[in-house]
Amino acid sequence: MDAKAQNWDDLRYFLAVAKTGSLSGAARRLGVNHSTVFRRIGAFETELGVRLFERLPSGYLLTQAGEEMREGALRVEDEIASLSRKVTGQDLRLSGMIRVTTLDMLAFGLLPRHLANFRTVYPGIEVELIVGNVTLNLNRREADIALRVGNAPPETLVGRRVGQLVFAIYGSENYLAGKGGTGLEQHDWIGFDTEHAALTRRFSAFLPSAQPLLRTNSIAAAIAATKAGLGLAPLPCGLADLETDLVRVAALPEDFTLDLWLLTHEDLRQTARIRAFLDFMAKELAKEASVLEGRSSSDATRTGWKDDLC
Missing domain, CATH: 1.10.10.10 (Winged helix-like DNA-binding domain superfamily/Winged helix DNA-binding domain)
Structure with missing residues (x-):
């Protein structure tokens, strides 16, 4: 060579x-x-x-x-x-391309309306949205910004905790109509695979006897399967509550939550278009707190910070 x-x-x-x-x-x-x-x-x-x-x-x-x-x-x-x-990081223009990566459930159920608002405010900034459960490497510029879930973001990245996803148990109206007062242990279940290990562990601790008849690496797919009547599933309230044919069946323990982080690499934090996106989305997503946490807006509280991006 x-x-x-x-x-x-x-x-x-x-x-x-x-x-x-x-x-x-x-x-x-x-x-x-x-x-x-x-x-x-x-x-x-x-x-x-x-x-x-x-x-x-x-x-x-x-x-x-x-x-x-x-x-x-x-x-x-x-x-x-x-x-x-x-x-x-030295680019001060409010124009150009930014690459944003996130999970399918957030890309389908949460981001689109906020991206439309962002486009209205910053028409010169083009957004490339990369959707998938595989974590892209921000250090290697596979993406500029990540909207991720998890309770321990990498130390090499900076950003904000912009919300918290609270989960509950949901089922479709048609599925529940045929089950009557059946206890949770007797229901059919939709679960997640190893890509969502934290959720799988927590659910197993909550209901050890439940054996999912379907496992998926996609929360969006789990929502679709639940709507189709395959069984019950632990789903994020902020997405499942928007589905008119899903019913919240039961609450889950308080630790059944995932933090929502908006992250970038430290070298990019002062890039004008990236800073604009971070600041805009942080404010927009903070308004979603009551929805993401499955509660009324009157109970809303402020979200926390990992870094103030100053």
């Missing part, structure tokens, strides 16, 4: 395949088609004179040379991302 390996665009394609393990996954990540990734990886290996991946039925597996290449490529990626953050 010689100096020709230092073409960053080639390394970018290589890392996308290394991280996703497939051409299709890399294509989605890079925003190109499958054949482009196939062609670029083949040309890169030919130029280097070494095979970086084993082509297996299950996907692309790094060879020993590929493993060594990945370590160096990640260091290059970190350096480029650091430089990009520092340069972007």
